[in-house]
Amino acid sequence: MVPMPDRAFVASDPRVGRKEVASDPRVGRTSANQPTAGLLSLLLVGACLTAPPVSAQFLQRPLVIKNARIIRMNGPVIENGSVVIKGRVIKAIGADVKPPLLARSVDAKGKTVTPGLIDAYSALGMTSRRSRSAGPTSKAFDAFDRYAIDDFRDALRNGVTTVYVASRGARGITGVGAVVQLARDVGESAGVVIDDDAALCVDLGSGDSPTARLKTFRQVRKQFREALQYRRQWEDYEEDLKEYEKKLEERAKEEAEDKKKGEDKKEGKDKKEPDDKEDKPEDKTTSLFQMFGGPPGKDNEKDGPKDEKKKDEEEELKKPAEPKKDRKKEALLRAIDHKLPVRIEAHRSADILNALELAEEFSLDLMLEGATDAYLMADAIADAEVPVILGRVLVSDLQRRNEFHRSVATNAAALEEAGVTWTVGSGAIDGASSRFVLFNAQAAAAHVEGGDALRRVTIGSADLLGLSRKIGHLTPGMQADLVIWSGDPSDPASMVERVYVAGKLVFQR
Amino acid sequence: MKKAESRMMNGECQMMNDERGMRNAHDPMSRLVFLHSAFSILHSTFALGAVGLLCAVAAGASGQSAPSESVILAGRMVAPDGSLVDNVAVVVADGKIKAVKSADEFSERDGIIDRRDAVLCPGLIDAYSVLGAYGQNIETVNAIDPAASVRDSIDAYHRNFRAALRAGVTTALICPAPNNLVGGVGVVVRPDGTGSVETLRDEGPLLFALGSSAQAYSREPTSRMGALHLLRDALERARDGEGHGRLVSFAKGELSGMVICERAEDVSAALRTFGGIQRTPMIVHTAEAADVAEEIADHNKDAVVLVGPYTFGMSPRVLSGAAVLSNAGVNVVFAGRLPAAPTEGIRLTAALAVRYGMDAKAARAAMTSAAAQAIGVGDRVGSIAPGMDADFVVFSGDPLRMDSRVVEVYIKGVRVPMGMANVE
Numbered sequence: 001m002v003p004m005p006d007r008a009f010v011a012s013d014p015r016v017g018r019k020e021v022a023s024d025p026r027v028g029r030t031s032a033n034q035p036t037a038g039l040l041s042l043l044l045v046g047a048c049l050t051a052p053p054v055s056a057q058f059l060q061r062p063l064v065i066k067n068a069r070i071i072r073m074n075g076p077v078i079e080n081g082s083v084v085i086k087g088r089v090i091k092a093i094g095a096d097v098k099p100p101l102l103a104r105s106v107d108a109k110g111k112t113v114t115p116g117l118i119d120a121y122s123a124l125g126m127t128s129r130r131s132r133s134a135g136p137t138s139k140a141f142d143a144f145d146r147y148a149i150d151d152f153r154d155a156l157r158n159g160v161t162t163v164y165v166a167s168r169g170a171r172g173i174t175g176v177g178a179v180v181q182l183a184r185d186v187g188e189s190a191g192v193v194i195d196d197d198a199a200l201c202v203d204l205g206s207g208d209s210p211t212a213r214l215k216t217f218r219q220v221r222k223q224f225r226e227a228l229q230y231r232r233q234w235e236d237y238e239e240d241l242k243e244y245e246k247k248l249e250e251r252a253k254e255e256a257e258d259k260k261k262g263e264d265k266k267e268g269k270d271k272k273e274p275d276d277k278e279d280k281p282e283d284k285t286t287s288l289f290q291m292f293g294g295p296p297g298k299d300n301e302k303d304g305p306k307d308e309k310k311k312d313e314e315e316e317l318k319k320p321a322e323p324k325k326d327r328k329k330e331a332l333l334r335a336i337d338h339k340l341p342v343r344i345e346a347h348r349s350a351d352i353l354n355a356l357e358l359a360e361e362f363s364l365d366l367m368l369e370g371a372t373d374a375y376l377m378a379d380a381i382a383d384a385e386v387p388v389i390l391g392r393v394l395v396s397d398l399q400r401r402n403e404f405h406r407s408v409a410t411n412a413a414a415l416e417e418a419g420v421t422w423t424v425g426s427g428a429i430d431g432a433s434s435r436f437v438l439f440n441a442q443a444a445a446a447h448v449e450g451g452d453a454l455r456r457v458t459i460g461s462a463d464l465l466g467l468s469r470k471i472g473h474l475t476p477g478m479q480a481d482l483v484i485w486s487g488d489p490s491d492p493a494s495m496v497e498r499v500y501v502a503g504k505l506v507f508q509r
Numbered sequence: 510m511k512k513a514e515s516r517m518m519n520g521e522c523q524m525m526n527d528e529r530g531m532r533n534a535h536d537p538m539s540r541l542v543f544l545h546s547a548f549s550i551l552h553s554t555f556a557l558g559a560v561g562l563l564c565a566v567a568a569g570a571s572g573q574s575a576p577s578e579s580v581i582l583a584g585r586m587v588a589p590d591g592s593l594v595d596n597v598a599v600v601v602a603d604g605k606i607k608a609v610k611s612a613d614e615f616s617e618r619d620g621i622i623d624r625r626d627a628v629l630c631p632g633l634i635d636a637y638s639v640l641g642a643y644g645q646n647i648e649t650v651n652a653i654d655p656a657a658s659v660r661d662s663i664d665a666y667h668r669n670f671r672a673a674l675r676a677g678v679t680t681a682l683i684c685p686a687p688n689n690l691v692g693g694v695g696v697v698v699r700p701d702g703t704g705s706v707e708t709l710r711d712e713g714p715l716l717f718a719l720g721s722s723a724q725a726y727s728r729e730p731t732s733r734m735g736a737l738h739l740l741r742d743a744l745e746r747a748r749d750g751e752g753h754g755r756l757v758s759f760a761k762g763e764l765s766g767m768v769i770c771e772r773a774e775d776v777s778a779a780l781r782t783f784g785g786i787q788r789t790p791m792i793v794h795t796a797e798a799a800d801v802a803e804e805i806a807d808h809n810k811d812a813v814v815l816v817g818p819y820t821f822g823m824s825p826r827v828l829s830g831a832a833v834l835s836n837a838g839v840n841v842v843f844a845g846r847l848p849a850a851p852t853e854g855i856r857l858t859a860a861l862a863v864r865y866g867m868d869a870k871a872a873r874a875a876m877t878s879a880a881a882q883a884i885g886v887g888d889r890v891g892s893i894a895p896g897m898d899a900d901f902v903v904f905s906g907d908p909l910r911m912d913s914r915v916v917e918v919y920i921k922g923v924r925v926p927m928g929m930a931n932v933e
Contacts, residue, residue, distance in 0.1 A: 154825060158864070392821065394857060397669055397848035398643070409853075409914075426821065433821040439860060440821070442911035443853065453912055492860040492909050493869045 062086040063503070064099040065484065068108035072474035073115055073459040083113060085480040088502040092476055106498070108484055114454065115474050116161025116481035116501060117438060118461040121369055121389045121425020124151055124163045124434040125180070125191055134169025136223075136331035141178040141196045143167065146189035151431040152182050156499045156507035158435040159483040164198060164465055166343065166369075166428065171205035171216040173223055176331065177343065179465055181481070183501040190506075198465065199343040199367065200335045204354060206347035206370070206403035217354050224362050227332035233323045240320035251317065341365040341466070343389070347403035349373040356384050367464065370427075372407050375414035382418040387464055391427030393443040413447040423460040424453070442490065454489055479503075578602040579922065581622045582612045583629035583903070589892035591874030593907065599629065601899040604921035608895055627916055630873075630908045631893050632679025632900035633855055634880035635845030637767075637793055637815050640681050640698070641667040641706070643848060647686040648693075649725055652736075653743050655715060655753040657693025659685045663706070669848040670700035675927050676852035677902040677915045678845060680709065680891070682884040687718035687769035690730065690740050694755065695767070697886050699900070702918065702925030709886045714791065715759050719778055720771025737778055744782065762786055765885055767815075773797035780808045791815060791883055793844055798830025806837040813883040815844040818854035819861050828858070832866030841871065842880045853911075860909050872909060 063085040070078040072093060084091040084099060091100070099105065128143045144165060155163070161182055167175025179195040205216045334340040342364045344355040352373060359366035368374065368388045374381060381388065395407040415422045424441040426433040433440075437457055445451025462472020471481050480503040487494030499507035579601050586597040586609075598615045600608040615621060639646060645662035648654060663683060673681065680699045685692035695713035698706045723736055730736040746752050747760035758764035768779045770792055779792055792805070793815040805812050816831040835841045843862075845855040859872040871879075881891020890898050899922035906913035918925045 394820075394851035394853050396820075396851040396854070397672055399851075429822045432823070432825065435825070436821055436861065439857065439911045443857075446905075446912045446914040451912065490910060490912060491907075492863040492911075495864070 060087070062091060062100050062103045064097075064103045064105045065108050065113060065482075066099070066105055068111055068113045068484070070474065071112060071114045071454065071489075073455060074473035074475045083474065083480075083482065085500065085503045088479055090474060090476050090478050090480045090482075093474055106484075110486075111497065112485045112488060112494070113474070114159070114483050114485065114489055115458040115472055116483055116499065117159045117454075117457045118465070118472060119155075119160055119163045119426050119434045119437040119457070120423055120461040120465055121391050121428050122163035122165055122434045122437075123168075123426075123428040124148070124155055124160075124165065124182075124431050126165050126168070126428075127431060131169045134167055134174040136173050136175065136200065136328040138167045138169065138175030139178065139196060140165045140167035140175060140198075140201070141180065141193050144178065144180060144191055144193075146185060146191040148431060149188060149190065151434075152190045153507065154432070155435045156182055157496055157509070158438065159485070159489065159496045159499065160434055160437055161481045161483070161499060161501050161506075162194075162467075162471055163434055164425070164461075166199075166201040166345075168201070168203065171203050171208065171212070172219050173332070174201045174203055176340070177201050179467065181501055183504060183506055192502075194470070195465075195467070197340065199341045200331065202342060202344040202355075204344060204346045204351040206345070206351045206372075213348075213351065217351075217358075221358060221361070223329075224332055224336070224358070227329040227336065228362075230323070230326055230329040231333055237320055237323055244317070244320055248317065335364055336362050338363075338365050341367055343367045343369050345369040347372040349376050349406075352377060352381070356380065356386065359384065359386065370403070372404055372411065374420070375408060375411045376406070378414045378418035378420055381415070382420045387421040387423070388415055389461075389464060390422060390424045390444055392429060393424070393427075393440055409443070410447045412444040412451065413449075416448045416451070421464070423456045423464050425461070438489065439492075578607070579620055579622060580615055581629065581901075582615065582625050583627060584625045585628045585907075586893060587628065587630040587873050587877060587908065589874070589878045589894055591870035591872065591878070593628070593873075596625075597629070599893060599899075599901075601919075601922040604899055604923070606893060606895055606897050606899050609893060624903050624916075628904045628907055628913070629893065630677070630902050630904055631877040631881075631891055631897075632902055632918070632920070633677045633845075633876050633908075634884065634891055635673070635678050635681040635847050635855060636791075636842045636880045636884050637844035638681040638683050638847045639686075639849060640669045640673060640683055640847050641665060642683055643669070646684070647688050649688045650728070652689050652723070652725075652729055652739060653691045654689050654693055655691050655755040657685060658696065658711075659683050659693060659713075660696045660708070660711065663696070663698070665706040666704065670706060671927075672852050673847050674700055674702055674918050674920075674925055675915060676856075677904070677908070677918060678847065678852065678855065679900045679902070679918065679920060680881070680886065681845070681847065682713055684713075684767070685716050687716070687720070687722050688725070689718060690723050690736055691743065691756065692716040692718060695884075697884050699890070699920065702920050702923070709889060710884070712755075712764065713884065714765045714767040715755055716767050716769070717779075717783075718769040719775040720769065722769075722771065733774075733778070737782060740782055744786075760786060765791075767791040767793060769793045773800045776801040777804060780804065780812075784808065791842075797826070799826055799833045800830075802830065802833040802837050802839065805834065805839050811840070813840040813842055813879075815842050815883075816862070817843050817858035818846055818850040819858040820850055820854065825861075825865065828861045828865035828867075831858070831862040835862075835867045835871045835875075840879055840883065841867070842875050842883045856908055857911060860911055863909060869909060876908065 064082055066082040067080060068082070070081050070083060070093065072078065078095050081093065081095040082097045082099065083093045084097055084103065125144045125146065125148045127145045127148060131138065162179060164177055164179050166177040169175065177198045178193050179198045181192045181194055182190055183192045184190050185192055202220060205213050335342050342359070344366060346352045346355045346368060347370045352368060352371060355366060355368060358364065366386045368381065368386055370391045371388045374388055390412060393409065395404045400407060412422060424444045426437040426440055438453060441453035441457045445453040445456065459468060459472040462468040470479050474482060480500055482500050483496055484498040485494045486497055495509060497509050498505060581599045581601065583597050583599065585593045585595055588594045596612045598610050598612045599606060600610065612625065641664045642659055642662040646659050648657055680697060682695050682697050684695040694715055696708060697710035697713055699709050700706050719736060724730055724732060730739050743752060743756060744760055747756040750757055755764060759766050768783065768791070770776045770779055776792055791813040798814060798816055805814060814834055817827060819827050831841050843855050843858045855876055859876050863869050863872050878887065878892040881887040890900050893901055900920050902915055903917040904913045905916055918927065
């Protein structure tokens with residue numbers, strides 16, 4: 001069968017590949033002996049019509065990068081080895097790897113191969129203005145400019161292949177972030193999203209005035225509480241609905257019995273006769289017990305002595321009103337249910353404490369973004385087991401106000417000592433900053449013993465973003481995202497020579 | 510002003526001005542005399558050897574804590590040409606570098622500072638800075654104001670000086686703001702780590718500025734046309750001996766100058782306007798350096814171009830510009846703009862310029878020896894060579910790498926105590 005095109009947002013479209021099959025009236029009506037063949041041929045036709053003319057990658061020869069120094073991040077450095085790429089994935093990697101037949105080869109003698117760099121805190125391609133109406137349902141990828149070619153090319157020139165971009169807006173809960181790969185898409189555009197539901201973005205506005213920050217935090221907390229209320233509302237509704245349906249059933253059963261009994265006796269001893277209008281409450285209760293065979297339910301609480309049985313019954317049969325669906329609250333509930341991590345941008349110590357509190361109150365999977373003051377409470381962050389994604393490390397004296405007023409170069413070192421999981425992004429300053437994520441990481445790691453900046457921005461960031469089964473290290477079976485450097489990547493004098501994303505060459509110097 | 514006019518040379522000049530706090534913590538003259546006498550004792554008792562040594566050590570110890578001669582062993586060292594040399598020993602005496610030898614010549618003994626796991630680098634030079642003077646150096650009343658000196662606006666006690674030291678910057682050229690066509694002179698200073706600031710060059714380069722920052726609506730010039738006309742006029746008169754002494758000196762080629770340019774056309778204008786003057790001014794420029802590289806190289810190979818500093822968010826053309834200029838043979842030096850840019854800005858600009866094609870050696874020289882030469886103190890600081898002041902920084906690795914950090918800073922052979930940044 002011809003494989004589907006590897007473009008994430010096309011592959012996720014449920015209509016792809018099934019339109020022709022589902023709408024064909026002949027499907028399912030072929031004779032019992034031949035459904036398989038007919039169905040298969042139709043599927044094949046459908047797939048062929050929707051797939052691109054040639055899925056070039058699949059039919060391409062495998063690629064071997066040989067004689068390279070391989071820093072694979074998932075094992076020791078291979079001083080002289082090869083990487084075999086087939087299609088989108090790494091087929092084999094090692095010192096004595098036999099290249100497959102018909103493989104194209106690239107001689108990387110004297111060069112170093114590393115996984116593609118990941119910027120876990122980026123603003124690459126996010127050129128549109130902040131949206132004031134951004135809320136939990138806003139998606140970062142909607143603001144991603146897939147034609148910001150110059151920025152992409154420069155990022156690739158510096159080895160960056162994957163970025164996480166947040167949805168930014170006014171303060172508070174601003175949307176859902178996305179993880180984007182810098183692969184060519186259609187025509188000149190680039191930017192293939194591999195996770196458009198990566199994390200809930202929250203900005204506590206650390207640069208604002210104290211009253212504004214207070215307001216923001218209260219607003220965020222209120223939104224989470226309202227989400228829980230919304231859930232309770234729906235749970236109540238579900239219960240009420242069940243009760244109602246149960247009563248409907250029993251009512252139907254009863255009416256059937258009544259009919260039978262009614263046919264036998266005109267005026268029975270049953271007190272269900274409609275002319276027994278005024279009943280004493282005790283009688284009513286007794287009769288209800290007889291009718292339902294159980295203790296009075298919730299519905300009966302509202303039944304006062306004033307109501308007649310029949311009217312009671314009619315009221316009880318009223319279907320409970322369905323609460324209004326609110327997708328924004330549902331997004332927050334996913335965060336509360338650990339289905340969506342929450343990234344909170346907090347720089348000042350007070351805001352970091354608030355973020356930790358929020359995570360505890362609603363049991364969120366929290367990740368701190370920025371965290372300029374983190375070194376002041378490294379132990380508290382470690383105790384809460386919250387990972388930190390550092391941003392801008394180098395701050396000038398004049399920038400030391402508002403959110404950066406206590407910025408220190410040793411922030412990462414303090415986190416490392418306290419045992420906090422941390423990584424570094426570029427700080428989402430603007431689209432240009434992503435390209436220097438390795439330099440920023442080096443500045444952060446400069447004071448950490450054995451601070452391996454390259455490790456942080458490859459496997460470290462992949463782990464934090466939850467993508468370490470796909471990218472971040474060079475292991476057979478993983479997506480082939482790799483960079484060939486002219487020398488040691490940490491040496492500023494070495495240049496990026498080639499970049500591969502998902503096995504495809506996307507940059508060549 | 511007369512005092513200023515009489516000190517035109519690049520010579521050493523030490524201010525003993527109480528109000529500004531710019532003085533030496535220890536009176537240098539008496540210390541020199543003391544040590545001189547100690548050495549003469551040494552000479553005369555050379556045959557006795559041990560006694561002479563004891564006297565020298567005692568003499569040094571009573572003046573300050575460091576011995577009169579010390580040796581630092583380094584795994585690598587940044588040489589004046591910017592290359593990295595392995596396994597060196599630097600002999601320091603009297604605050605100056607006495608000799609640079611191979612580390613193998615020295616065996617383990619007392620008094621040796623072992624930094625063989627580190628890289629020794631001359632103290633970094635910020636060739637365009639506002640340390641201690643930020644906000645106080647803007648005087649826009651007169652477009653042509655050669656009488657001003659930034660020395661009058663420097664706060665020597667400002668904590669920015671300590672922050673600069675912590676980043677390895679030991680010398681800075683502090684400049685008036687680029688808001689006037691002729692803004693006055695800059696001053697080269699060196700913080701000594703004990704809280705005071707020493708002047709290395711009092712009559713620094715004369716500062717010129719072209720670009721929109723030099724234009725104002727409240728006074729002339731209000732446009733580029735007006736600016737160049739005024740400037741040409743002033744320079745012509747200065748050539749004829751008319752006008753302020755500093756301008757006349759500059760026109761004669763005796764006083765160096767520095768032109769702050771905003772855009773490529775400002776650089777072209779600068780080359781045209783100042784072309785006739787022998788001592789070529791330095792050009793400070795940023796984003797469009799790549800566009801004018803050829804013009805600068807053709808026009809005047811001796812021009813020095815200051816680039817940067819680069820901060821994340823700027824166009825990377827700043828960096829490719831530095832590379833193009835350097836490869837075309839133009840002298841490139843990095844501007845630190847402390848404290849307006851991060852203190853690691855000089856090293857970051859250098860590292861990024863290398864990534865964008867600049868030669869690593871040229872980048873290291875741009876931070877040290879080339880910068881010192883450009884600001885006129887190249888005979889005293891900026892390189893580790895015999896006769897130079899012993900200002901150096903011990904880095905944990907190649908200073909071009911962002912993952913290297915400052916381990917120690919020495920000014921005139923004395924280690925500077927450094928506290929934790931921002932937690933004082």
